[in-house]
Amino acid sequence: MSDLEEMTSAGTAAPAAPVRMTGQQKLALAVLLGAQFMLAADFSILTVSLPVIGDSLGFSLDRLQWITTGFALPAAGFTLLFGRVADLFGRRKVFLCGIALLAAASLVGGVAQSPGMLLGARVAQGLATAISVPSALALLTTTFPEGPLRQRALGLNGALLGGGFSAGALLGGALTELFSWRWSFLINVPVALLVLVGTLAVIPEGRAAVRSRLDVPGAVTVTAGLLALVFGITTAGEKGWGSVQAYIWLAAAVVLLVAFWFVELRSPSPLVPVRVLKRRTVRWGNFGGFASIAMTTATSFSTTLYMQKVLDFPAFTTGVVIGLPGLLTVLGGTIAPRLLARIGAPAVLALSLVVQCVGYGVLVLLGEKSSTGVLLVLLALSVGFFGHAYSLVSYMVSATSGLPDDEQGLATGLTTMSMQIAITLGIPVISAVISARTSSLSSQGTATDAILGGLHAGVVVLAAFLLFSALVVWLFLGRGRAAAEADAR
Known part of the structure; x- marks a missing residue:
């Protein structure tokens, strides 16, 4: 397929896309968004509870990180496979299996009495996420035709996705503080049961028109x-x-x-036709999403380190300060489709990466004063998270556009894979930059000065990468689309 066909499908008369959702579509959207919010929150809900869990179950310090890694491995490793399985064997069926597994794993995690039992539950939760997220996104993109309705649905999905990440830290801290860390697992059970019932009631089955072998x-x-x-x-x-x-x-x-x-x-x-991987929208749309998610995750880590190691704030307060700007992610995702309709998804994706670069770049001004530091964190995250919401929506729209319904599970599997790898890669890379710079400064001043120097270096690297990514997206995705449209005229 040529770039012209890929980007514009010029010369083919297409019926006007509907602009209003039916009652059935609204119910389906509510169910799928509820599921996506729950799945997004599961990424971060245990973040502030890890030390408490370690003390409760007897995790050694070197094994504590496996609570996160045990989730990340299957979540990233199996997502592409199950995205394609959903296309071939039924998206609703695969989605239901994933949500049922999530409910069971969350129940086991909530009653776990040993490190092994908890880690097993986290691995199962990660596998459930790999099964559920691409099939949920495929159900979303096939429920709404390409055009304004799909952009609106993906905008709401981006809002809930970003809000879920932020809410996870807040919710995990609140549940741990008020009740027990176990409720960070158990709260999934009733929500998952509601999603199962809602899915059976309002979402029809969907699979590829022609069945092929796996x-x-x-x-x-x-x-x-x-x-x-x-x-x-x-x-x-x-x-x-x-x-x-x-x-x-x-x-x-x-x-x-x-x-x-x-x-x-x-x-x-x-499993993944090479022609799909060669599509400009798939390749560069996923790259832009990867850059945004990786650097946002790294920024959350950096600000957590600053709040706790420099300002000496407790975990719960840190979660509140970092979580509050997440409300702007919800706002940004809600209104993003309006800008997409005006200038197109590629331009929005490039612009949103620049906004994040500016927002997160403000953190290079962080110092030792708590009042100024908190205000800078709130300002930086508010601007950056707002831009991040636009990135989530525009990269989903870019990476799933122009593909037939029978390949939407594959497309959403690729977007989910990009997301999972970004979450996994962002923190270790920026953490390595911070650690290297902190070590080099450790003999030249106080420990606080060394940590601040490391954080500043990490901020410079992540902001530079966001700016580089914006340029790449604009050159290879945005200008490519503009050229294709000019040729069409």
Whole structure:
């Protein structure tokens, strides 16, 4: 398919897309958004509770990070596979299986009496996320035709997705403070049951019109490659980027993912058709989303480090300060479709990355005064999270546009995979920058000065990467679209 066909489908008369949702679509949207909010909150709900969980169940300090890693590995490793499985065997069926597994895993986590039992529950939650998120997004994109309605639905989804990340930290801190860390798991159970009932009541089944065989060699190589990639990244984050073990895993990931590419070139029924990976919208839309999510995650980590290590704030207060600007993510996602309708998703994606660069870049001014520091954090996160909401919506629209309904599970699997890898990669990379700079300054002043210097270095790197990403998105996605439209005229 040419760039012209890909970006504009010029010369083909298409019926006008509806601009109002039906009652059935509104009910389906409510169910799917509720599920997405719950799944997004699960990424961050345990963040501020980790020390309490460790004390309660007897986790050693070096094993505590596995509560997060145990979730991230299957969530990133299996998402592409289950996105395609949803296309082939039924999106609603796969979504229901994922939500049911999430409910069961959350119940086990809530009553866990040992580290092994809790880690097993977190692995199951990560697998449930890999099953549920791409199928939920595919149900969303196939429920609403491409155009204003889909943009509005994806805007609300982006709002709830960003709001869920922020609410997770707030909710986890509040539940731990008022009741017990166990409720960070148990709260999922009634919500998941409501989603199951709602899905059965209002969402029809959807699958590819023509059933094909599952590409087993492709599924094995890509899943193993993604698992190796995430494990290598998390090992580097835990042991440092000088770890030989981390590079062995990353090298294995490269070999497996290259093997996957060649398997797909020769497969009669590929898991991921190479023509889809070569699409400008898929390739650069996912890159823009990856940049936004990775650097937003890294910024949340950096501000947490600042609040607790420099200002000496407790975890709950830190969660409140970081979580409050998340409300602007909800606002940004709600109104994003209006800007998309005016200037297009590629331009919005590039612009949103610039806004995040400016917002997060303000953190380079952080100092030791708590009053000024808190105000700077609130200002930086408010601007950055607002831009992040626009990124979430525009990258979802870009990366799923122009593809037929029978490939929407694949497209949303790719967007979810980008999201999961970004969440996993952002913190270790920026953390390594912060640690290296902090170590180099440790002999030149106080410990606080060294940490601040490390944080400033991390902010400069993440802001520079966001600006670079905005330029890349504009050059390869935004200008490509403009050129295609000019040719069409």
